[in-house]
Amino acid sequence: MSTISESEPEFRAAAQQHGSDALAEEADTESSTTELQLAAAEGDPSHVSDLLSRGANPNDPASGYYGKTALQAASLAGHAPVVELLLSAGAAVNAPGGNNGGRTALAMAAEGGHRDIVEMLLQSGADVNLPASRYVGRTALQAAAEEGRRNVVARLLDAGAHVEAPPARYMGRTALQAAAAGQHLDIVELLLARGAQVNTPLMRYKGLTALQGAAEGGNVEIVERLLAAGAEVNAEGSYYGGVTALYAAAEAGHLEVVERLLAAGADAQQSAGNKHWTPSQAATSRGHTEVAKLLWDAESPDTPQG
Structure with missing residues (x-):
């Protein structure tokens, strides 16, 4: 069987089919759940004990999408x-x-x-x-x-x-x-x-590095801790929808994180995401004016300020 890295068509087909397949399997899940599985989820020991005494199989497999x-x-x-x-x-x-x-x-x-x-x-x-x-x-x-x-x-x-x-x-x-x-x-x-x-590679489909995850959430303490541990500040994002740490922070409007990443050497001109935008474009699209201005200055550090 080929892996995703070996077969891009397989990867795309799996991603495209997932939505419709998921809906069909999700619809089947509740109807195929056993009485014992339902009782276990509800947490009634007496009901569970009664079902087991009447021969219910504790090893009926999980069924459906969320089974x-x-x-x-x-x-x-x-x-x-x-x-x-x-x-x-x-x-x-x-x-x-x-x-x-x-x-x-x-x-x-x-x-x-x-x-x-x-x-x-x-x-x-x-x-x-x-x-x-x-x-x-x-x-x-x-x-x-x-x-x-x-x-x-x-x-x-x-x-x-x-x-x-x-x-x-x-x-x-x-x-x-x-x-x-x-x-x-x-x-x-x-x-x-x-x-x-700290720099374990991300997974290609919607993966992220530890630093990208922290930056997206806006946690300055975690960002600083990961940078201190040697996190790669300009690591590229995943194949599908991935972004750099700076892009993630900019898009979410986390000014303090953006400042910290720039100070650590983040590349303000590195594009990312499905639209291949720069961090300043991402910030602008979300209305984060202060973040966008900071990034514009970082993109052209030698431009005289008016």
Whole structure:
């Protein structure tokens, strides 16, 4: 099977087809969800116990676009008693989720910040380093970092989670990229201390570097921390819709971040995005006049000021 980097037509076809396919599969999801999966999501232990006693299969697969196994549904919602019941009934702890993300029970518990369930799943054999699935997938560590779940991030790292685990091919994030884009400074600090690489390349389809994510969100502290760690200030954006850190900050109107990036050597004339605009054009299009003026001056530093 060819990869995206090997076949641009395949990449474009997948992106174009995703919308219609997603709608069809999403419509099928609710009707194909089992009674046990619904009960697990609702968190009623007595109902779940009754269904299991009557032969409900705890390992019915996730179906449809957003489908979840019973264990995944309970883990995401934080229903610890239901999780315990399902594990006792033999629920597969590492089963994949639905097509959109394919996240395991551990990744879902991590996403929700449910430390007790994370612990329960780890003790039941959950693989902390299962790879992120192809489309919008996240490892457990990436999911926790993205949502700002610091205590879960710390537990997963202690359990051996790979801080540089490869991201999903579509819209993927490393743990550091996810934390920076989510504006979680405490997690950025923790991940850097545990060996996260500040310049891990972004994924081609809607990926971003850690610095680009922080700049887009306007968090000056994270921007400064990443620059201090050696972040490449002029790293190019992803293949589809990607932008530089300066462009992202300019488009969002984050004046202080723009100033900091320029001081660090950001190229004010570097175009980016689907329209191949410069940062000043992006700022102008969004009505960020003060940012645009700053960037105009940076584009022509030798022009006498009137």
